[in-house]
Amino acid sequence: MSAHASQAVGGLPAGLVQLQELHGAQGIALEIQTELFPLDAIFGASFTFIDRAFVFLDRPKETSVRVHLTLKNAASAPELNALRSLVGEFANELMACAFRLRITEENRATLESITMQAIAGAMGPPTLDELEDFDFSEEPFEDPLGIAMSWEEKYAKKSKEEPS
């Protein structure tokens, strides 16, 4: 989308938020540093706005993404407050998306483990044939510290008959 003259918005950082005309429609643009917000979070936040705004992404620099927002049902010159509100809501949504993404990544192993157990449980109990083919002789896991050893096994009194 061809962007034309840009103008700072009062009360918002001039380097980050600007009023911009996009192919004849007045909109607002927010520049986002990709080192602060991952691209997936930017896409996620953008998706939540496509029902009420035209959203367009551009990359003015290698390290940033510019999000253009134009209200769908607005006059040719929408109210400044409406655009300010729109970009503010977008910034909040971006924060939420980035946070959700981080939590998902941190808990990925847990989520995969739970999902795997749920799927394994849904498959039902093994059949007799499957049990017959199962190799029970294999050790389930290594236990060098003896943590998995039972109490009786670990502290059993040695028999006097056994040679020391």
Next chain:
Amino acid sequence: MSVRIRFRRDLYPGACVDEALQVYAPYVATTRKESPDYWEVCLFEQDGDEDGPPSKKERRVAGEVSNFALGLTIRARSRGMSDELNASDSEGLR
């Protein structure tokens, strides 16, 4: 008048842009070309005035095409179709 949309190639896969254009093809005429960094799309009404400002219809369709391409891009990313995205980037617009 026409509306020119320049989709960054590293943000929008060519296949998604192409599909969005196909969906809105009944409403406007389009021309497409590639540059090293962008998929460049030009939208115009076939019976429109080429010298005037973009018409309301052209602006509306340009916005809808942008949203549709964005939605397809997000869907492709969420499906983890990185291989297909890379392939579409090399293939370009059809």
